[in-house]
Each structure stands twice: as C-alpha cells, then as structure tokens.
Amino acid sequence: MNKINIAIAGLGTVGSEVAKQLQINNEFLSKKAGRKLNLIAVSAKDKSKNRGFDQSKLNWFEDATDIASLNEVDLVVELIGGSDGVPLELCKNSLINGKSVVTANKAMMSKHGYDLAKLSEKNDCSLAFEASVAGCIPIIKSLRDGLSGTKVNKITGILNGTCNYILTEMREKGLNFDEVLKDAQDKGYAEADPSFDVDGVDAAQKLSILSAIAFGISPDINNLSISGIREVDVTDIIFAQELGYRIKLLASSKFDKGLVQEVSPCMISLGRQISNVEGVLNAVDLDTELAGSVMLTGYGAGAEPTATAVLSDIITVAQGKCPYVFGLSTNELSLNVDTGEKENYRYYFRLNVIDKSGVLAGVTEIFRKYSLSIESLIQRGRNPNEEVPVIITTHETDFNTLQSVMEDLSKSKELLNKPVCMKII
C-alpha cells in the first residue's frame, strides 16, 4: 500500500482528536483511503502539553508555516483557527507548493475561500473543508456531490450549537439568557468571549460557505444580515410555546434574482421538523428543485464529531479526489452578486409598555398606519402603571413595511425599550 504523508497544524480540541484517531484507528482509516495514512509532523504553540496521543516519533514544528515547505509532506491539515495570519499563510503556501489542504476553518474559508480555491485549481491539489460547517454533518459533500444534480432553492439551518443549547435551556428551565450563558460557559459549551457565537457571526460565516456551494457564488459574508440571540427573553420563549412555536437562531439563504442571506432568531412552527432540533445539535434543511426537502442533523461541534468530518476529508484527499472547491470551477463562480428582495413573512413582536389606558391604542395605531394587519394581541394580567409585555403577531407582510413599523415603534414614547421582533416560519 503506498502512503500519504500528513502534517497537522493545531493540536487543540479537534487537532488532538484527529491525530489520536490517525494513530489508534490507522488500519481501519488507511484501508478506506486505499493508502497508508502516515502522520509525520505536527505543530502547536506549547510542546510540553499532553495531548492524548503519542508525539514521540513525530516531527514538531514551532512555526506552523514551516510545514508548507516540507518536501516530504503531501497533505497539510490546518486546525489552528482564525481567518488570517498563520493559518492563512500556511494554507496558501501549502497549496502554492502543491500540497493538498484539509481545514475546519470557517472564518478563513468564508473570508478567503475564493482565493484559496483559485490556488488549489492552479496548483492541481485538493482543498477540503467539510468540518468548517455543522461539525460531523456531511453538508458540504451532500450539497456539492450528492445533490449536484438539482438546483437548491433555499437553505435553512441551525448552524450554531452554542445558541441552540442556550435557547433550549432557556425553554426547558425557564431561565434568562444571562443565567444560561454563564452555565454554558462553566460547562465549556460557550467561549469566555461568547460574542462570535451569540451575535450570529459564526453562523453567518458557515452560511456564506453553504450559499457559495448551493448557488455557485463566491462566499460573501458582507452580503448577509445578522442578528444574534442576546435580545431573546424568556418571556418570548414562553409566548412562543403558547402560540405553537419554538425559537431558533436560523441561518437562511436564497438566490433568485439576487442573494438573500440572513441569520436571525425566528419563531418556528412546531410542525416543522427543524423546530425539534434541540441542545447542541445542528441541522440543515435544503429545499431543492428535484429532490424536495432534504434535512440533515447531527453534532455541530466537539472533538469526535468534528474529527469525523476532518478524517473523512483526509480519506477523500488520499483517494485522489479533487472536486471543485465550491462545486464549480472558480471561473464559473459569480462574484459580488446583488442583494435580492426579502421574502414576505408573518412577524412576532414583544413590546414592553406601561400598563395604563390608551397605550395599546397608541401602539396598534402604528400597525394601522402601515396597514400591517394584526393577527393576535396578548396582554397577560394586569399590572397598573407598571411594565407589561404586549405580544402581537401579524399577518404576512413585506420587509419595507416591517422596517417602517419598527422605526415608528422604536421612536414611540409608549415603549420602555427597543421592540423585539422575530420572523414566524
């Protein structure tokens, strides 16, 4: 059996597990690859750390970028993370030197994926990144290969396990966002600085990668509207339940005459399969022209699930498969596509007001002014001259009307704080 020499840069949660699996399950994995998967070099910052695999016979590199010029390395596995700097330099130089690259780096693929894809084509080597979106869910291979025979109309996904865990815990335990976030940080499900996850940036980067493959465009995170879950209150979760919905941070994209990509918390009808994807699980629902709806679900993070996707890429590369990175030659990918028109939706509003006469009339007047028809209005209990939430759901409306209503509500003296609004799906 001939061999493929592999180097791993980054030996944290994912990198250590990949190295460990390449050692303990080498025979099984090499048989699948049809070649001996030969791990020869590694790089991380701290050589003294015990990482749960045998490093004694491996070449250690202080500077990960040195790996790119090692003649004996055929495949570089980048598991450092971050959009620029060392990982980018390592991947670029490896491709320039004709080495294939496997990465789990969504930040880099979202920002520099097009340039890296060009380099991989020019130098006739593979660039694989299955683990960069939704952990172990084989969504990139599914979109690029399994479903390449059909157009994709729309992508809808739960792409951030931290947010899904927080929203699930808020619902199950009746706790507020801050309390659940702290608990998630204590358990290691959320980073010390959670903004990347809870503000929707992580999901947005992943969505831009999926949109690129589904719609034949270059990944473009600038063409994407993002709002995270910080404003979701336990009150919203309780009302969602009562109204027959569940709140999820949804990433969705559609390409018709233009591209519409959004990450935002949404009220999802309990009848939809994706509403039942709970905890740290991720899911992607693809609405396709010929195959109808295809939904995949599984763990979006964690050492073993993510290593599964990285190992699958290593096997694919070792087999010599080298598909177009985003499903089309980079010459065929569309660049700088226009933003499309947002779809019409029904909406949920939570308006915190003082419980006194005339307030409701003032608020509903704003909806009447823009002909946004109210489907239901709930003000639960009485709390004279104190704060109460007013919950309004509307009939379907267009985005411009929604924006006008939101602007007027934000300026209204009747509201004690910013109105909260979510799409109903």
Ligand SMILES: NC(=O)c1ccc[n+]([C@@H]2O[C@H](COP(=O)([O-])OP(=O)(O)OC[C@H]3O[C@@H](n4cnc5c(N)ncnc54)[C@H](OP(=O)(O)O)[C@@H]3O)[C@@H](O)[C@H]2O)c1
């Ligand atoms: N964790 C997950 O569940 C998950 C899921 C999907 C995708 N990913 C992606 O996988 C990648 C790795 O994530 P991770 O969670 O494994 O990260 P991590 O635990 O923070 O590990 C990062 C590793 O990179 C090493 N490193 C940092 N700077 C370096 C440098 N300049 N040169 C060489 N090594 C350097 C660190 O070294 P030390 O150990 O010495 O500090 C560490 O071993 C990221 O792109 C991430 O987005 C992660």
